Amino acid sequence: MARILIVDDAKFMRMTLSNILNKGSYEVVGEAQNGMEAVEMYEELKPDLVTMDVTMPEKNGVEALKEIKEKFPDAKIIMCSAIGQQKMVVEAIEAGAKDFIVKPFDESRVIEAITRVLAK
Template sequence: MARILIVDDAKFMRMTLSNILMKAQHEIVGEAENGKQAVELYRECLPDLVTMDITMPEMSGLEAVKEIKREFPHAKIIMCSAMGQQKMVVEAIEAGAKDFIVKPFDEVRVSEAINRILL
């Protein structure tokens, strides 16, 4: 069981991920709707894993990954992206994200990505 921070500007997406993760016995330690909140919540909660949307207001997921990794080099972050954002996904991986999952979320793919990263 992992402590997970969910970051997405769409409440529906946060809810969807939250349901998938709780079904897999994970604990949701926080939810953020932009990169700035994500960085603040990461510092507060120190989660085992973060699911991070790429496109968000105030601070993008890409910027948030860079900031979190600067402070916490061992942070485990999975990017969440809509189709057609491959270039951003590559940038996110270069910035330190461990993997990415594509929206709409596939329960099996989400669980596989999380289990692989937590091992």
């Protein structure tokens, strides 16, 4: 069972993703509220995959992604963004994000993206 870290500053979004992932037989090993927590939790938990919100306080998703990829080049990270954040999503993909999912989350799209990224 793949171990997943969810990173989003909105509790509702973390809950929504957590429910989707649990239904999809994935194990949610942690939830972070900002980019700083994401980096710390990644180092501690070494999850198989991270879902990373783009816009967060303290350290945004792109900064956290870059920091994680610097220390763990094999990290698998999927960005989560609201419509209208294309520029940051492009920057994230260039920095090593494997895919992105758009909010509000479409359950089948989330599972499809995670399955594809984990298979790589």
